[in-house]
Amino acid sequence: MTARLVSTGDAARELGIHRETLRAWWRAGLVTPASETAGGHARWDVDQLKRDLRALQQRDA
Structure with missing residues (x-):
């Protein structure tokens, strides 16, 4: 099954966060597209x- 790839804005919307938050996590190396x-x-x-x-979350708990 092929993954559905979405833009940063769409991914952030699905997570319920602002796209700048997702970009900040990316810049910090916490997540990778x-x-x-x-x-x-x-x-x-x-x-x-x-x-x-x-x-x-589990790692930081």
């Missing part, structure tokens, strides 16, 4: 992003 476009725009696999965030 599934891919980047030639223009440097992130594309996110939201399911993987949610798993990554859960792992971060």
Whole structure:
């Protein structure tokens, strides 16, 4: 099954956060997009992003 990749804004909307928050997490190295476009725009696999965030929460708990 192929992952559905979405923009930073769409991924943030699905998570219920502001897109700048997601960008800040990316810049801090907390999360990594599934891919980047030639223009440097992130594309996110939201399911993987949610798993990554859960792992971060468990690590920090």
